[in-house]
Amino acid sequence: QVQLQESGPGLVKPSGTLSLTCAVSGGSISSSNWWSWVRQPPGKGLEWIGEISHSENTNYNPSLKSRVTISLDKSKNQFSLNLSSVTAADTAVYYCARNAPGGWSLDYWGQGTLVTVSS
Amino acid sequence: EIVLTQSPGTLSLSPGERATLSCRASQSVSSSYLAWYQQKPGQAPRLLIYGASNRATGIPDRFSGSGSGTDFTLTISRLEPEDFAVYYCQQFGTSPNLYTFGRGTELEIK
Numbered sequence: 001q002v003q004l005q006e007s008g009p010g011l012v013k014p015s016g017t018l019s020l021t022c023a024v025s026g027g028s029i030s031s032s033n034w035w036s037w038v039r040q041p042p043g044k045g046l047e048w049i050g051e052i053s054h055s056e057n058t059n060y061n062p063s064l065k066s067r068v069t070i071s072l073d074k075s076k077n078q079f080s081l082n083l084s085s086v087t088a089a090d091t092a093v094y095y096c097a098r099n100a101p102g103g104w105s106l107d108y109w110g111q112g113t114l115v116t117v118s119s
Numbered sequence: 120e121i122v123l124t125q126s127p128g129t130l131s132l133s134p135g136e137r138a139t140l141s142c143r144a145s146q147s148v149s150s151s152y153l154a155w156y157q158q159k160p161g162q163a164p165r166l167l168i169y170g171a172s173n174r175a176t177g178i179p180d181r182f183s184g185s186g187s188g189t190d191f192t193l194t195i196s197r198l199e200p201e202d203f204a205v206y207y208c209q210q211f212g213t214s215p216n217l218y219t220f221g222r223g224t225e226l227e228i229k
Contacts, residue, residue: 036218038164046156046164046207048218059216062120095163104211105154106218107175109163 002027004096004110012090012117018083022096022110029077030054034099036106037070037081039092047092051099052079086117121146123208123221131229138195140224142208147188152211155184155193158223159204167206168193195226203228 008020022035029035037049050060052070060068069082083090093112100107122145132138142153150171156164166175168184171191181196195202208221 038218045222046209046220048220051216061217062215100166100169104152105166105169105175105209106156106164107166107169109165112163 002098002108004098004108006094006096006110006113008113008115010114010116012086012115013119014087014117016086016117018081018086018090018094018115018117020081020094020096020113020115021078022080023076023078024098025077027098029072029079030074033101034103035070035072035079036097036099038095038097038106038109039090040095040112041089041092049081049083049094088117091115091117120217121148121210121212121219123210123219125206125208125221125224127224128222129225129227131227132198133229134198134200136198138193138198138202138226140193140195140206140226142186142191142193142221144189144191144210148191148210150187153184153186153191154209154211156207156209157202157204158207164207198226200228202226 003025005023012018034051036051052058067084072079095112096110097106098108124143126141153171155168158164172184183194205223207223
């Protein structure tokens with residue numbers, strides 16, 4: 001059973017960089033899967049941020065592309081999210097997820113971590 | 120970018136009743152690219168249906184998905200108390216790769 005766990009600061013200052021890590025257990029991040037980040041502002045819907053493949057190819061949501069970097073650390077079996085120049089609008093619960101084999105849906109999710117952007 | 124519109128916004132039903140949730144796409148979507156999720160308060164979304172009609176691992180058979188083109192439906196045949204939650208549809212688009220979600224339908228106990 002694949003498990004994902006997000007970690008990182010719960011508070012980030014405006015104009016700063018949000019950095020989160022997703023630790024994967026029960027499976028190898030080097031397997032033939034893609035791995036995604038999704039966020040959900042309080043009381044609102046889901047927004048896909050981007051994805052990274054086992055071979056470190058990336059795709060980003062065009063609405064966030066200029067500020068997002070997703071990377072992979074195979075030695076630690078984890079992947080990370082960096083979101084720069086954050087504002088209060090980036091306050092959300094951030095989830096990491098596994099893209100289902102064969103693609104096109106997200107079959108395993110972390111529990112999510114709330115990141116608040118505030119001074 | 121394809122926009123997904125879910126209706127109704129809120130659906131009030133009683134346990135044992137049948138629930139029908141709609142997801143309409145602004146352009147035609149391949150059935151392979153349409154999924155449904157359930158989210159309960161304070162929890163991560165859970166994949167229910169992928170490929171428009173395939174149940175994910177461990178999902179009870181009272182959940183079913185159908186549809187094609189621009190109109191997709193999630194049906195819960197007989198509501199159990201644990202089914203009251205928010206449901207999201209999601210589609211996958213290419214060039215560039217992009218997952219988009221509908222705004223959700225809240226299924227509440229009547």
